[in-house]
Amino acid sequence: MATVLELKRKSLQIRKELLTMIHGAKGGHTGGSLSNADILTALYYEVMKHDPHHPKLPDRDRFVASKGHCVESLWCILADLGYFPQEELATFSQFGTRLIGHPNNKVPGIEMNTGALGHGLAVSVGMALAAKRDGKSYRVFCLMGDGEQAEGSIWEAAMAGAHYKLDNLVGIIDRNRLQISGSTEDVMALEPLDRKWEAFGWHVVTVDGHDYDELLKALRGSPEADGKPTLVLANTIKGKGVSFAENKPEWHHHVPSDDQLKQAHEELDAALAALEGEEERSGTHA
Template sequence: MTLQELKVQAVQTRKALLSMIYHAKTGHTGGALSSADIMTALFFHVLKLDPSNPFWEERDYFILSKGHCVEGYLAVLAERGFFPPEELETFSRFKSRLIGHPNNKIPGIEMNTGALGHGLSISVGMAIGLKKDRKTNRVFTLMGDGEQAEGSVWEAAMAAGHYKLDNLVAIIDRNHLQISGSTEDVMSLEPLAARWESFGWEVKEIDGNAMDEVVQALTSTPLKPEKPTLIIAHTIKGKGVKAMENVASWHHGVPNKGLYEEAMAAFTRLEEELRNAKL
């Protein structure tokens, strides 16, 4: 997709995930919205994949470590053609395979995730295996910033640096909020970039809600040969819905009818503006 098309698609991703949450009456709204630009760029521009053959041996691998924000993941998989978009209407319903965390019974999902701190460890193992098999596939993982308090993240970070995994790209959705408040109040993370660099990673900080920066960063990996890449994507929790932006309580929440209709109308207007914009 072109940059303009990716911006439009990101709005459609937000519309789809908000609709899922509203109709299911459950979901992790804030983080799904903050990471929608990243998810859109990955699945519509960056990852090497084949929706008609999800287990294609040459594919890039993606692990959603912050698995509670599955709504955006499901939205991009459906739109990309891994399963029919109509199935999104079954999200969190009885007997649906579209549940509140990634489920590897769904095409395009490699691993069941959501116990925070596990995604990077899984990704490091995949990247080591690919190196040993002399394959050129890449591994991408998206983590939350609250997740950085998990010790297993740093064990995996140490291993990735040690094994010089330049086929591994980790992204942190740095929206500065977690379920119980500010990340810096709950467990201070800064200086975050310096900490990752000390573990042997090459680090780049970007505006994770600016599609041009997201695409430029993700298509420039590895940032340095023989080093794993970390992208710290500074985002806004609840991005796109003004009443939700930078509000910790929207980590998990369902909009009422009025807020939902207002948000969807705003997304529709933005979508039209982007379609009509001249680059």
């Protein structure tokens, strides 16, 4: 099992890698990939049952990135785990690559192509229902964006998940409060988001999406309510970890310049150094 400090270090390394990848490709969704990095790190390194050497393992947990445009952090994690060679990250968004700007199921570890928002949860409901009917024990995790909550198909899927009592289904909302057009509350107000999901029959857990103790408790513990799907409402910061990108809507898909990439790496390296000191003081240094 990974320690919280190890998970923090891994997520900082993932952030450095995804920024390098976006900079090299001259395109990508920076802000949301930085905000979801801790959620994905918790899932892939500590919560989900999966095997990079056997990506089609029948009893594997399934992950669907419904907010498929923020795939950069996912590509970095899959490469780090060995689903495909690390060197392939340099081909991101280049002609002929498998690593396009949205999840591509030609890549091991990807369950479905996503991109058009609002589709991932519906497919996740189908996967979870199949597990129930086949007598399988795997769980299905679906990561959604908060701007995506304006899609009607999300609420149809939410209603179906509750109707079929899919307590093997875990929805996660990356609640960074910003979308491409600005604040979610200005574009299409969502609050009270927790009560809306509860009204649709889901068990809702609200967490700090950058706090590993809270994330792990919520994700490991699901389902907490028999016969109900779980919704983890993860409050996050868009652009997390990079000072000039945090809470800036323009960084939804902004590409760092050479100087900005250098500054971002320096900030993340400083955070890594601080973690090293914390590990030494706590006696958990590997």
